[in-house]
Amino acid sequence: MYKLPVNYCFLIPTTILLFLLPYFSQxxxxxxxxxxxxxxxxxxxxxxxxxxxxxxxxxxxxxxxxxxxxxxxxxxxxxxxxxxxxxxxxxxxxxxxxxxxxxxxxxxxQEVVVMPDSLLKTILKKSYQNISSNYAQSPMELTGFYREVQKSTTDDHFLYFGEALLKVQQKGYNHPNEDAQIEILKSRIINFPHSDSIDNVKYYRGPFIPQWGDFVRNRSNFLNPNSFNKTYIYHLDAITTYNNKEDSVYVIRFSSKKPSDKKSGKIWINKKTFAYLKIEFNNQTHEKPQILIPIRYLSRNYIAIYSEIEGKYFLKYASASAHKLNEKTQKESFSTAEFATTNYSTRDSISPIPLENRIGYLSIFSMQKNNDDDSFWDSYSFIEKDSSLKKQTKIHYSINDAKSIVVPSMSNKSSQKEKTKFNLYTTIQKIHFSYNISLNQYLPIGQQSYQFVYDKNLLSNKNFKTPFFPVYTNSLGFDISKRSTIEVRTYKSILKDNYFYGNQLNFKYTFLVKKLGNPLFIKPLIGTGAFSTGFYLGEISSEETIKIDNQNFGTKTNAYLGDRKTLGILGFELDYSKKRLHYLFTFQYTPTIVKWDAILLKTRKNIFITKTAAITDLSGSFQLQPQNIYQGMLPIAVSVGIGF
CATH class of the missing domain: 2.60.40.1120 (Carboxypeptidase-like, regulatory domain)
Known part of the structure; x- marks a missing residue:
């Protein structure tokens, strides 16, 4: 006989919408x-x-x-x-x-009869297939209560406490790869004294738990019937009733088949509709999420609960808790993030969250602006704090209210340190990088035959090659605001047959085009840049050391026919964002402001150092006939890349 634990339950589906609305003033x-x-x-x-x-x-x-x-x-x-x-x-x-x-x-x-594997797999298959019919496919908006806390394992002391009212917008369950967009409507945060001595790491993406903690929407692999007896082993634990015995529930237990993958949990499935009602699993694998971060997870536990409105299910509650070790401080701690939906709506006409109000996927909630007020949730429904957290926050607010009391642990030095951390964090959040490959083209050359002479040695090249060529580009940007960005780009040629070096300064302004799910931005840009470009003439060799502009190029160097110029920049960038990555396409029109014809020299000393020089006076050792053979670059370039 299998029994569902009576002291750990979840929300029953209901056709009533639960709103988080303030009551009247009384x-x-x-x-x-x-x-x-x-x-x-x-x-x-x-x-x-x-x-x-x-x-x-x-x-x-x-x-x-x-x-x-x-x-x-x-x-x-x-x-x-x-x-x-x-x-x-x-x-x-x-x-x-x-x-x-x-x-x-x-x-x-109910007593559970042993179920054949074929029937158990059929249940899992129907549940997986019925996601499209059981869960909302239209855009959704959730409003709910979010809380994250961190607690020491050695005593009942909390290190950190934060909570917020969130608005969450995302596409329906038929778009599992689309990101949620989140706005913090209201928040308060407390970093308790001495927390850094136990865990000095700041954690990101917590408020996005309605996205990454929704295992149905993400099609987690333990829900996929293809994992049956391959990746996971499944057993029927119980069949029970709920909703005044009108519905029955399959309770299915699963565990990883690989001993090294220590995942196990339970899935609650509606017997009539095959909808997932609850998912709970734990991961006992000891692992580090990132090599450079001194955090090792000792265990993790996840819960997702679903409720029903008008025949469609949605995420009602999600939580993630972790027991972890900070390898730098050698101290252990517990952390929990949880979200409870209190208002749910689904329609095609959801008003998107304005760009200025959205938080980024890499945002650190504990570093957000704070509303430090004990009456924060007056007239709101919220998840009640446990007794130890109540006691600790009550002391905190009592101390803050007593302005005449000086608390050593919260001295001006400590406050200044936290302020410095916050300023540093907000600055870093505004910096971003990108790496691109740009495609460029030479203008057609009217005369293919030319002569190039260095110190009476003749180099000739009658076959002009590669009208198109790739250039490697990296950029460093700084966000002035949510919409305005200053960016510096550097360019460097990839192939030996081409010489392309340059620096560019841009100003970009952001417009949001795709407003739900993974956002698409269009960013008109304007700027200027200094470039040196040319195509390969050949290798110059000399018995004596080649010295140009007091630089030693050795006895061999590569020569290029080209120019130095200052360009204006006009164009646009398309930015498709998904979680922490940005997929970029850039178009640029680059009219010439001023230019000088030149012979360009390049010698690679090692993998890191390359010496270059530009010779604009062709009356000395360098001679080129005819001198006006190089026509420059096509003033249009496109690039694709990835940003962070």
């Missing part, structure tokens, strides 16, 4: 706890819905909840959770904590 928060009626243990992640409204919340891992109620009114709520009987109860505003007991639904537990 609304005040009532706090409560949901407990198992038999064991008196907390009931985690129970759904609490206020009848005849669009408001609601969920319990935290300790069964606690927080809901606004008018101080003169009364509301009726419905509390529901798998494995328990649904309870309806009336509440009035109460300054004391309300305790609610849920009765286990023993009749909902």
């Amino acid at each position: 609304a005040q928060n009532t706090k409560g706890t949901v407990l198992d009626a038999n064991t008196k243990l907390p009931v985690a992640f129970a759904s609490i819905y206020q009848l005849k409204t669009t408001k609601g919340t969920i319990t935290n891992s300790n069964g606690e909840f927080n809901i606004p109620i008018s101080n003169k009114g009364e509301i009726e709520i419905r509390i529901s959770c798998i494995g328990y009987k649904t309870l309806f109860q009336k509440l009035t505003f109460n300054k004391n904590k309300v305790v609610i007991f849920l009765t286990p639904d023993e009749a909902s537990l």
